[in-house]
Amino acid sequence: MPALILPAYSSVAVERAARALEAGELVIVPTDTVYGVSAALSCPEAVEKIYRVKGRPAEKPIALLVDRIEDVDLVAARIPAAAKTLMARFWPGGLTLILPRQASVPDIVAANGPTIAVRMPDHPVPRALVRRLGQPLPTTSANRSGQPSPTTAEQARRELGDGVSIVLDAGPAPGGVESTVIDPTTNPPIVYREGAVSIAALEEALGVTVVSR
Numbered sequence: 001m002p003a004l005i006l007p008a009y010s011s012v013a014v015e016r017a018a019r020a021l022e023a024g025e026l027v028i029v030p031t032d033t034v035y036g037v038s039a040a041l042s043c044p045e046a047v048e049k050i051y052r053v054k055g056r057p058a059e060k061p062i063a064l065l066v067d068r069i070e071d072v073d074l075v076a077a078r079i080p081a082a083a084k085t086l087m088a089r090f091w092p093g094g095l096t097l098i099l100p101r102q103a104s105v106p107d108i109v110a111a112n113g114p115t116i117a118v119r120m121p122d123h124p125v126p127r128a129l130v131r132r133l134g135q136p137l138p139t140t141s142a143n144r145s146g147q148p149s150p151t152t153a154e155q156a157r158r159e160l161g162d163g164v165s166i167v168l169d170a171g172p173a174p175g176g177v178e179s180t181v182i183d184p185t186t187n188p189p190i191v192y193r194e195g196a197v198s199i200a201a202l203e204e205a206l207g208v209t210v211v212s213r
Contacts (some may be wrong), residue, residue: 001165003028007195008125008170018132020165026050028142028156029129030170031065032122033094033179033196035156036139036147038065038129044106047138051108053163055145061110061119063096063179063186064136066068067127075136076118082184082206089205092122094175095203098183109138119179127168141178151176182210 006013008030017027021040026049029038037053039046041064051058064075069087071077075204077100079087086095110116118136121127130137141149142156142164150156153169180197183190190211191199200212 002162003164003167005167005169005172006151010167013168014125014128014132016044017168018129018164019045021129021133021137024049025034025165026053026160027129027164028137028153028160028164028167029126029137030123030153030173031139031175032092033175033177034151034172034173035142035153036065036126036171037142037156037160038126038137038139040133041106041109041135041138042107042133047106047108049163050138050140053160054143056140057145059111061115062108062138062140063119064105064109065126065130065139066118066120067130069120071120071130071136072099072118072158075102075105075118076100080185082189085205086182086184086202090197090201091120092127093120094122094177094179094181095119095202096181098181098192099185115183117181122172123170125168145201149178157181165183 024046096119178195180195181193
């Protein structure tokens with residue numbers, strides 16, 4: 001069945017999307033960087049479906065979106081000082097932090113690894129979904145693996161087709177560039193992807209040189 005496309009700011013959009021997520025379905029959501037595809041953290045089988053729909057390699061974890069810094073405590077085993085510095089400087093925004101995960105986080109979200117990736121987007125729609133669901137939201141770019149990340153709802157719909165049940169359309173993503181990914185638990189910190197936040201900005205905030213991989 002073709003995905004239902006809803007204006008993201010309509011009165012029913014977040015509630016209908018949340019119900020779909022709770023039912024184990026996938027939803028395309030707008031963010032401040034690019035459009036993402038989301039599943040409920042409470043439905044590991046739905047997170048597994050993200051991998052199938054995208055053709056995503058099993059060893060790549062899926063980031064968790066949060067609404068408040070306090071939400072990170074739900075999924076991270078600890079938050080080092082460097083991570084707190086970056087949260088204060090760049091959240092909400094296009095920076096994803098790699099942190100040690102809590103054992104309660106499903107293995108499928110972390111690709112069976114010891115860490116999780118967490119971000120607070122600067123966009124009201126995914127954050128409203130997090131509040132409605134009461135838990136962080138597993139979300140990754142709404143594209144087939146290896147293809148460019150979509151910046152509009154229509155691009156995302158074309159990429160993932162019938163694999164999702166609802167598309168929330170909020171117009172073009174304002175950032176248009178994926179988030180930067182950094183592991184602030186290492187010495188020096190490691191940047192795995194440079195995107196919306198530059199390496200220079202990270203180094204200025206942390207007062208140290210970072211490594212790019």
